[in-house]
Amino acid sequence: MRIKLKNRSKTSHLSLDELKELKSKYYSGENVNSLVKKYRINVHANSLCSSFPLILSSEKVCIHCDSNMYFVPPLKNTPNKKEYYCMTCRHVEGVFVCECTQCVKLKYEKKKKYEVERILEVKNKKDYVLSVREYPNSPSFDKLSIKEKVYLGALLRAGLDEKHLLISLDYGIPNDFAPMRAYRELIIAVLLDRKIITPYTFDNDRSNNRYRDFSITIHYDICISDVDKNKKELIISLMYPEKVPLHKWDETIDLLKEVQINEAIEYMMLTLQQFSLPIFEIEQKHEILFMKILEKYSQGQLFNFIYSMIKDLAAYSKSNYQKYIPISNYLHKKILDRFEYATMNKWNISNYRRAWQGKQTELSKLVSNRLLDIGESSFYQLVDSEIVILNLKI
Numbered sequence: 001m002r003i004k005l006k007n008r009s010k011t012s013h014l015s016l017d018e019l020k021e022l023k024s025k026y027y028s029g030e031n032v033n034s035l036v037k038k039y040r041i042n043v044h045a046n047s048l049c050s051s052f053p054l055i056l057s058s059e060k061v062c063i064h065c066d067s068n069m070y071f072v073p074p075l076k077n078t079p080n081k082k083e084y085y086c087m088t089c090r091h092v093e094g095v096f097v098c099e100c101t102q103c104v105k106l107k108y109e110k111k112k113k114y115e116v117e118r119i120l121e122v123k124n125k126k127d128y129v130l131s132v133r134e135y136p137n138s139p140s141f142d143k144l145s146i147k148e149k150v151y152l153g154a155l156l157r158a159g160l161d162e163k164h165l166l167i168s169l170d171y172g173i174p175n176d177f178a179p180m181r182a183y184r185e186l187i188i189a190v191l192l193d194r195k196i197i198t199p200y201t202f203d204n205d206r207s208n209n210r211y212r213d214f215s216i217t218i219h220y221d222i223c224i225s226d227v228d229k230n231k232k233e234l235i236i237s238l239m240y241p242e243k244v245p246l247h248k249w250d251e252t253i254d255l256l257k258e259v260q261i262n263e264a265i266e267y268m269m270l271t272l273q274q275f276s277l278p279i280f281e282i283e284q285k286h287e288i289l290f291m292k293i294l295e296k297y298s299q300g301q302l303f304n305f306i307y308s309m310i311k312d313l314a315a316y317s318k319s320n321y322q323k324y325i326p327i328s329n330y331l332h333k334k335i336l337d338r339f340e341y342a343t344m345n346k347w348n349i350s351n352y353r354r355a356w357q358g359k360q361t362e363l364s365k366l367v368s369n370r371l372l373d374i375g376e377s378s379f380y381q382l383v384d385s386e387i388v389i390l391n392l393k394i
């Protein structure tokens, strides 16, 4: 990271006036070696500027998470350089290309979309690949709910077989499709049940026996059809949908919450493992609790509740190692208690970052980055339809 944070506290012994004086001397070109000595700053003279504290800007807002950004004091030889840093998601806005997690993800998303379009375009496909096969009792595209379209879009993003325009689950359901195995399986079951996808073996296709050997591979075909689109266009519009119109936001935010709850459960399981504690069967009460917390706090804050209570639990179980602790109930109660105290006392709960940097699932990305177009705000800010509407107006 280019914005050095570790030196920023090295001027904390100075009063505001001293700091102001030091900065003005620095920018007017006084010798840096003597400034470092005079003001007793423990940095190399060339890095003096990196010890100046960042300045909170009241105007500059982060494009990813909506937090106010910090102005980074420029070097004296580039006094007009404007650079801002986001303490919440680490996004940098300035002359250089930012390499924060969200910028990298968006860049990758763009590249991936382009690649998929290109692959689907250049391959000289036969008609049987390109055409949407008719399946009895399958719904048409406009009969699908947002949720069903998103489920299918995310599944395509995680497992599209570009050669045959099918969904390929060779190695089981990919982890990057959606959080938690049970949730991934549930989604596939919903899609199968609604006849949106159906198992497909190449043996079905009499015109093409070359693929007979691969019939063990689990493939699913897309059953829905759209009169206005061919199969390529249909797939791209499902994988990279446009932002939803206003009247569909409530529905989309409900879906976002569903994904967030599953991400929180996954985070809880990962954190338990991190502290060498046993994992347990999830009950509905955990989901309900997380849903309640997400009505008042952001997902990053929910992660804070989960992490700090598991940390306490680990310490408690260490000091009571002979005692049996029913972890599922214990944790549920502790998180609930803390949430209620925090709400009652209006505690300021800091946001945790995603535990799996860059490993946000396709389902989660599809909902936040495309349908709602709010990026990482969905993680760091409380999300409800009114807040999203407010943000959009800015």
Ligand SMILES: [Zn+2]
Binding pocket: 062, 063, 064, 065, 066, 067, 086, 087, 088, 089, 090, 091
């Ligand atoms: Zn940010």
Ligand SMILES: [Zn+2]
Binding pocket: 090, 091, 092, 098, 099, 100, 101, 102, 103, 104
């Ligand atoms: Zn960035």
